[in-house]
Amino acid sequence: MEKLKKILLPEKDIPENWYNIQADMPNPTLPSLHPGTKQPIGPQDLAPLFPMELIKQEVSKERWIGIPEEVRDIYKIWRPSPLFRAYEFEKLLDTPAKIYYKYEGVSPAGSHKPNTAVPQAYYNMKEGVKRLTTETGAGQWGSALSFACNLFGIDLEVYMVKVSYDQKPYRKFMMNIWGAKVFSSPSDKTESGRKILAEDPNSPGSLGIAISEAVERAVTAGNTKYALGSVLNHVLMHQTVIGLETIKQFELVDDFPDIVIGCFGGGSNFAGISFPFLGLNFREGKNVRCIAAEPSSCPKLTKGQFRYDFGDTAGFTPLMPMYTLGHTFIPESIHAGGLRYHGAGVLVSQLLKDNLIEAQDFHQLECFDAGIKFARTEGIIPAPESTHAIACVIKEALKAKEEGTHKTILFNLSGHGFFDMSAYDAYLSGKLVEHHLTEKELHADLKKLNTPVIP
Amino acid sequence: MEKLKKILLPEKDIPENWYNIQADMPNPTLPSLHPGTKQPIGPQDLAPLFPMELIKQEVSKERWIGIPEEVRDIYKIWRPSPLFRAYEFEKLLDTPAKIYYKYEGVSPAGSHKPNTAVPQAYYNMKEGVKRLTTETGAGQWGSALSFACNLFGIDLEVYMVKVSYDQKPYRKFMMNIWGAKVFSSPSDKTESGRKILAEDPNSPGSLGIAISEAVERAVTAGNTKYALGSVLNHVLMHQTVIGLETIKQFELVDDFPDIVIGCFGGGSNFAGISFPFLGLNFREGKNVRCIAAEPSSCPKLTKGQFRYDFGDTAGFTPLMPMYTLGHTFIPESIHAGGLRYHGAGVLVSQLLKDNLIEAQDFHQLECFDAGIKFARTEGIIPAPESTHAIACVIKEALKAKEEGTHKTILFNLSGHGFFDMSAYDAYLSGKLVEHHLTEKELHADLKKLNTPVIP
Numbered sequence: 001m002e003k004l005k006k007i008l009l010p011e012k013d014i015p016e017n018w019y020n021i022q023a024d025m026p027n028p029t030l031p032s033l034h035p036g037t038k039q040p041i042g043p044q045d046l047a048p049l050f051p052m053e054l055i056k057q058e059v060s061k062e063r064w065i066g067i068p069e070e071v072r073d074i075y076k077i078w079r080p081s082p083l084f085r086a087y088e089f090e091k092l093l094d095t096p097a098k099i100y101y102k103y104e105g106v107s108p109a110g111s112h113k114p115n116t117a118v119p120q121a122y123y124n125m126k127e128g129v130k131r132l133t134t135e136t137g138a139g140q141w142g143s144a145l146s147f148a149c150n151l152f153g154i155d156l157e158v159y160m161v162k163v164s165y166d167q168k169p170y171r172k173f174m175m176n177i178w179g180a181k182v183f184s185s186p187s188d189k190t191e192s193g194r195k196i197l198a199e200d201p202n203s204p205g206s207l208g209i210a211i212s213e214a215v216e217r218a219v220t221a222g223n224t225k226y227a228l229g230s231v232l233n234h235v236l237m238h239q240t241v242i243g244l245e246t247i248k249q250f251e252l253v254d255d256f257p258d259i260v261i262g263c264f265g266g267g268s269n270f271a272g273i274s275f276p277f278l279g280l281n282f283r284e285g286k287n288v289r290c291i292a293a294e295p296s297s298c299p300k301l302t303k304g305q306f307r308y309d310f311g312d313t314a315g316f317t318p319l320m321p322m323y324t325l326g327h328t329f330i331p332e333s334i335h336a337g338g339l340r341y342h343g344a345g346v347l348v349s350q351l352l353k354d355n356l357i358e359a360q361d362f363h364q365l366e367c368f369d370a371g372i373k374f375a376r377t378e379g380i381i382p383a384p385e386s387t388h389a390i391a392c393v394i395k396e397a398l399k400a401k402e403e404g405t406h407k408t409i410l411f412n413l414s415g416h417g418f419f420d421m422s423a424y425d426a427y428l429s430g431k432l433v434e435h436h437l438t439e440k441e442l443h444a445d446l447k448k449l450n451t452p453v454i455p
Numbered sequence: 456m457e458k459l460k461k462i463l464l465p466e467k468d469i470p471e472n473w474y475n476i477q478a479d480m481p482n483p484t485l486p487s488l489h490p491g492t493k494q495p496i497g498p499q500d501l502a503p504l505f506p507m508e509l510i511k512q513e514v515s516k517e518r519w520i521g522i523p524e525e526v527r528d529i530y531k532i533w534r535p536s537p538l539f540r541a542y543e544f545e546k547l548l549d550t551p552a553k554i555y556y557k558y559e560g561v562s563p564a565g566s567h568k569p570n571t572a573v574p575q576a577y578y579n580m581k582e583g584v585k586r587l588t589t590e591t592g593a594g595q596w597g598s599a600l601s602f603a604c605n606l607f608g609i610d611l612e613v614y615m616v617k618v619s620y621d622q623k624p625y626r627k628f629m630m631n632i633w634g635a636k637v638f639s640s641p642s643d644k645t646e647s648g649r650k651i652l653a654e655d656p657n658s659p660g661s662l663g664i665a666i667s668e669a670v671e672r673a674v675t676a677g678n679t680k681y682a683l684g685s686v687l688n689h690v691l692m693h694q695t696v697i698g699l700e701t702i703k704q705f706e707l708v709d710d711f712p713d714i715v716i717g718c719f720g721g722g723s724n725f726a727g728i729s730f731p732f733l734g735l736n737f738r739e740g741k742n743v744r745c746i747a748a749e750p751s752s753c754p755k756l757t758k759g760q761f762r763y764d765f766g767d768t769a770g771f772t773p774l775m776p777m778y779t780l781g782h783t784f785i786p787e788s789i790h791a792g793g794l795r796y797h798g799a800g801v802l803v804s805q806l807l808k809d810n811l812i813e814a815q816d817f818h819q820l821e822c823f824d825a826g827i828k829f830a831r832t833e834g835i836i837p838a839p840e841s842t843h844a845i846a847c848v849i850k851e852a853l854k855a856k857e858e859g860t861h862k863t864i865l866f867n868l869s870g871h872g873f874f875d876m877s878a879y880d881a882y883l884s885g886k887l888v889e890h891h892l893t894e895k896e897l898h899a900d901l902k903k904l905n906t907p908v909i910p
Binding site for chain 1: 459460461463465466528529531532539543561563565602605606624625626628629631632633634827830831833834835836873874876877879880883
């Protein structure tokens with residue numbers, strides 16, 4: 001048999017269901033709380049922001065949730081995505097480990113984000129929503145939702161953090177191509193934006209401010225809802241098409257991973273690749289190690305605390321039980337913009353609390369070095385976010401070599417780096433400096449929280 | 456049967472041979488001439504620049520040239536590339552025509568260029584060459600060759616036109632990631648560069664100057680050869696993997712194209728998609744119309760003359776029998792940088808002369824409009840070069856509608872537009888202005904040629 005580089009599936013093998021890990025995890029998640037009453041929130045609290053179908057998915061305990069045919073039809077543009085065997089990267093590392101990567105950069109927006117953007121836009125369309133709002137930092141999520149809204153005829157307003165809007169215009173142009181309106185945040189479109197601008201006309205903005213603006217618009221404008229690209233249960237569930245396909249692809253080559261690795265921001269690409277394998281751990285007694293690779297500059301999983309906290313800087317969202325560094329924590333301006341988030345999704349947090357997944361943190365320079373090594377062997381230039389997973393793969397592959405074990409390692413290559421060339425240039429020309437935060441600095445914002453640590 | 460969006464082939468269906476159209480075309484090409492002696496050039500004239508295997512391919516009349524296993528192994532990173540059916544684009548055009556596109560943007564460098572960069576680097580490596588030089592404009596070719604040289608351990612020097620080097624740094628960074636050295640041209644590395652800089656220290660450079668520098672370095676530095684990304688016979692032949700795969704993919708869905716369309720710069724992506732179909736025309740009596748879509752600002756096929764001319768501005772290359780606007784013709788700064796070339800490859804020129812292919816020209820604004828329509832229906836954002844093919848598809852699809860005929864149209868989507876966001880922004884914000892050149896302006900440089908028109 002010829003040695004396969006890419007393991008492909010036909011379109012009919014696009015999953016017919018998303019996998020809902022809430023059906024199988026040993027301990028259910030704790031409820032999210034209303035910030036005012038401190039009582040568990042119900043569907044009615046979320047209804048102003050999300051269509052009812054997504055709210056149902058958010059709390060469902062059903063194991064399999066059907067993927068609508070209209071969504072599967074759009075998935076066909078890039079799904080099933082290829083699973084690659086990293087022969088050349090293995091050679092470079094001189095490791096006995098077999099390394100595979102699932103490549104999500106083949107989507108039109110260049111990352112895994114459209115996996116959830118498409119169903120979110122679809123359910124909003126089905127419920128008659130005419131406009132969506134969202135926030136975006138560097139622009140991965142904003143461009144994915146622009147792509148999706150355009151296909152379903154939904155208007156989209158994206159509030160993009162001013163500093164990114166000014167410094168990284170290419171993602172903005174991409175959103176414009178798909179017809180989205182992109183506003184520099186803080187903007188004069190909302191009361192929260194105007195308030196900030198009145199205090200500081202030169203405010204650089206923040207993700208927290210952008211969320212406030214997007215939420216305010218969704219609540220005050222007619223026939224408008226809000227969409228989020230990570231953290232929430234339904235978002236993580238939509239991403240499970242990644243892992244479900246991968247399980248089938250391993251069957252084709254009669255292999256199976258010992259270790260599954262994903263980079264970690266809010267949890268969506270990590271959940272996408274790992275939850276289906278965790279499901280096999282829970283239901284079939286498999287023993288796959290799932291490792292979340294997070295940046296050392298924003299290490300909520302390895303250095304944060306498990307406690308109730310807000311999802312946004314301003315404190316508008318429900319209080320969620322999650323690993324957090326405090327909702328006022330502002331991470332360093334690392335180039336992996338998609339990982340600069342203070343907290344972890346509730347599902348992933350519960351799994352980590354229960355020791356069912358692992359987490360490791362990696363410094364930026366080590367990650368870019370890993371990314372370059374990968375690009376020079378496998379050819380594909382990874383997104384800075386994805387290089388965190390690659391750094392973790394190197395660590396585990398070298399450990400396997402040291403121990404003389406024959407591990408099979410899988411990671412999710414969540415996106416390409418075509419929009420991150422200046423980050424690579426900064427690395428290659430020696431301009432990237434590493435800031436090592438002390439534990440005191442990392443925990444400063446946790447001290448400001450008035451919620452107890454969950455035991 | 457489920458409606459297929461993507462028609463995929465397994466890796467074993469990567470072609471085992473390239474198709475050499477020289478075996479089948481009714482009239483052979485005229486010889487290229489030595490610029491000094493005006494005598495037909497022989498292998499010895501090309502030996503300082505190219506490895507012998509490529510020189511053999513350049514003049515071979517064998518129909519099938521075997522693709523080395525090492526090259527096929529690297530092709531597996533992105534080949535066979537997908538063939539898509541453009542259902543949504545068809546709906547938008549409300550046409551009875553079926554539209555298919557072969558997508559070459561899946562390669563690590565983002566275009567079809569690695570199809571020839573990989574074998575060129577391979578044959579140089581086999582013959583012990585340690586360093587290659589090349590020129591690049593906007594950077595598509597330079598990045599493809601960087602990708603390929605890195606995999607075979609060959610050092611690469613890229614001479615990048617200064618105005619692009621300064622204004623479009625992202626392709627340069629991409630080349631650096633794969634380890635290439637990129638110099639702003641004119642540079643102080645070569646005598647030709649230093650001469651230009653002495654006359655004008657602020658020279659913006661040109662492709663002609665960059666070619667001179669790359670050729671000079673190849674000839675004067677030890678163990679160094681030169682590589683070209685289009686125009687030459689062997690380059691066009693390497694691209695035929697595109698069309699060969701497509702023929703197999705059509706068999707899978709029991710369809711066959713009436714019309715095949717590719718955008719046109721020097722001829723490489725057009726040849727890649729069309730030559731295998733022309734081969735079926737010649738050998739099996741098929742009747743596929745093959746249309747080259749070129750920019751109205753650089754219309755050598757539709758408005759140029761068939762005569763002997765140089766391949767470079769400075770006049771260092773052999774004299775080639777080709778459709779040309781004159782080697783001193785400097786096209787407008789349109790955003791489709793890959794199509795800004797004064798001449799057409801010899802093979803394509805002979806085919807056009809013999810009325811075996813067609814050519815149409817398209818204005819920039821029409822092309823961007825076509826690109827936006829495509830991105831908003833099919834999702835993929837096309838390179839500005841590829842939008843010329845899309846504009847041609849729209850024209851032919853609407854003609855089919857008018858005539859009430861059921862045509863099957865295929866085009867080559869030669870690359871993605873992720874590095875061309877500012878071009879799209881210029882279009883969407885109304886900043887692109889169309890210059891319509893008069894026939895007098897288009898023919899001004901032809902008047903300077905002292906070679907006769909070939910009857």
